[in-house]
Amino acid sequence: MDVKTLCLGVLIRGEASGYEIKKQLEEGPLAQFCRAGFGSIYPALGQLKAKGLVTWSEHSQEGRPDKKIYRITDQGIAAFRKALRKEPSDDRVHSESLFMIFFQGFLDSGRAAEIVDAYRETYRQIATRMRVADLTEAPAGHRFVHAIGQSIYEAIVDAVERNRHLLSEDVDKKALATEK
Amino acid sequence: MDVKTLCLGVLIRGEASGYEIKKQLEEGPLAQFCRAGFGSIYPALGQLKAKGLVTWSEHSQEGRPDKKIYRITDQGIAAFRKALRKEPSDDRVHSESLFMIFFQGFLDSGRAAEIVDAYRETYRQIATRMRVADLTEAPAGHRFVHAIGQSIYEAIVDAVERNRHLLSEDVDKKALATEK
DNA sequence: GCGTCCATGTAAATGGTTACATGATTAT
DNA sequence: ATAATCATGTAACCATTTACATGGACGC
Incomplete structure (x- = not known):
């Protein structure tokens, strides 16, 4: 699963900022199979925006960069469903x-x-x-x-x-x- | 573990060609945690050669490219031991x-x-x-x-x-x- | 003072996959 | 016929990691 699909997977369960997506991937129920750093999440979100699979709203905050809350679109849901229709690849364990x-x-x-x-x-x-x-x-x-x-x-x-x-x-x- | 270390791990158990290294990584006892394609094994072997961590001998064959049998050097063994002294990273499961x-x-x-x-x-x-x-x-x-x-x-x-x-x-x- | 949490992002470097190129032999 | 096995290697592409840049709030 690439990071774009991971992000869609998080967002399909509810809107979130890039920062919150990372937290959910680390602490949430998906934590066991997924990992992604900011360096892959933010660009992924950018690509999803460009494709119209997510929308976002900016919430200005004091002393911090504006928080961007992302929300999945109907197209995004369709794309996620499509990604789920692939044959799953074999598990990979790196230990x-x-x-x-x-x-x-x-x-x-x-x-x-x-x-x-x-x-x-x-x-x-x-x-x-x-x-x-x-x-x-x-x-x-x-x-x-x-x-x-x-x-x-x-x-x-x-x-x-x-x-x-x-x-x-x-x-x-x-x-x-x-x-x- | 990068592919170079994987190759050293195979070669420390016995000499092999690039092709055989891939087979051992697929079928051998390491198969569960490792995977590597030719596109990463051959360049890795090239780098190991350049660093003097492996030597090789060519065995000409009919109708096939020459087979290159790689053998780990003392320096290679030392490098492998050094790689094993790192702290192991967390397991990663991709399912x-x-x-x-x-x-x-x-x-x-x-x-x-x-x-x-x-x-x-x-x-x-x-x-x-x-x-x-x-x-x-x-x-x-x-x-x-x-x-x-x-x-x-x-x-x-x-x-x-x-x-x-x-x-x-x-x-x-x-x-x-x-x-x- | 130091570390952690919050919050975003870019750029360079690393590393790996996939596709291509070549080609004989053997099994189904 | 067609696929698999043997055998090496390159090049383009893709994705991810790591480091950098910025900076306030809060607890120890």
Whole structure:
């Protein structure tokens, strides 16, 4: 999904400024699969304007640049629906942590364990946050995606715990050697 | 991870041609987190050559371009180790399927169910392939990453099955209406 | 004083995808 | 016949990241 479609996806749920779009992509329910910086959002919004897929209104503020509230147009909704009609591409997972652990033999001693502990902690936090989210009002699509996400994150935490011993064998050996 | 580091990661496990590097990234144990086309691999290899991180030997073949077998140098190994010493960036998951399902309300009727079934099937196949893989000879890092991957894919298949009903409510309603 | 939140935007640099160019062999 | 496999590489294009530019308010 390019940033233009991402923006339409946010705006179809309600009007927002560029700044707010970024926040929603970071904190909202889409946060898990999307990311975009200002350097891609603002130009994307510019292109959407040019194509008539969004309109905007300026709200002047004191001591700050004018806030531009964007709103999706009927054409924008049509374009978004069209984008949704494509075949979805294959999922892509980029995990530098797992890449590094894969090459554990080339890592400094103990580094794999460090990476893995941070990894587990990251997902433990995300899973905890998701567990307390209230989705009673949310549409089916939101609840489905949330459920899949939560299952994945819990599976990661669980799997890391179950397999961590694979990476600490040399540490254990050292510990044993010290005991003697 | 940029493609240069990916190439070094493949070559550190054994010499290979550009073509073979791509195959290993697609089929090998790294396939889950990496992807690279020829358009990025060949230039990357060129840069690695220029920096002295790999050497190569040409093997002439009949009816085909000469095959260039690349081998990592000591400098290359050092550079790879250095790349592994960085802090790993956050994982990034790009899932157009889940993005689309999130916006189920804007999808054509029945389309969400189609996407979800294909999604489940994709991961069911990957999970099956992983379950039969033989890793008895593999180093700890490989086994760890494999185990995490397998857990994730199984969790997805499972979670899709448990939550599919969320998306077929309107279908059920239609079925009920037809029965009457 | 320092960091963070608010708020917009541009420009350069990076990096990757896609399409093209070439062409023999083998399997369906 | 047609597609896939093997094999390399370039060039145009596209998108995104990063850094820069500006600046007030507010909490620590």
